[in-house]
């Protein structure tokens with residue numbers, strides 16, 4: 001059986017760790033679009049924001065995400081803001097992928113993100129910024145999702161168990 005699963009959600013929702021664990025359980029490939037962007041550009045996401053600015057980052061992100069989605073196999077973790085792109089939204093809607101929204105609250109995301117890591121959009125007043133991003137994006141995450149998982153305080157293993165049942169049906 002082939003699996004095509006795309007994980008969406010805000011920073012700190014666990015897209016990368018859940019995606020990696022899910023790909024191991026299903027024995028399929030896993031890609032994280034931030035990593036693909038960094039390999040393509042040969043610099044970190046933070047450095048791209050500094051050197052070229054957010055619009056440039058978003059253009060590269062759109063291309064890389066659309067390419068990844070069109071490959072139609074395996075597990076993809078999308079950067080938290082990738083769904084802002086109409087191109088990415090279209091690619092998701094036109095794919096047969098199961099789109100999993102990892103829904104998370106600020107209190108769960110905050111310790112995970114640490115708000116001390118390399119996240120250019122969360123540099124000043126990170127908690128308020130995170131909440132603002134989530135409030136603005138929630139309708140998009142919800143409209144694209146075919147599966148929603150309330151992360152709460154569930155472990156990665158528990159989330160993967162829940163998702164295995166849902167993505168296999």
Ligand code: S3P
Nearest residue numbers: 010011034045079080081119120
């Ligand atoms: C972003 C999220 C980041 C990364 C970039 C922008 C966003 O990915 O793509 O810093 O706009 O929310 P994660 O969701 O993996 O942190």
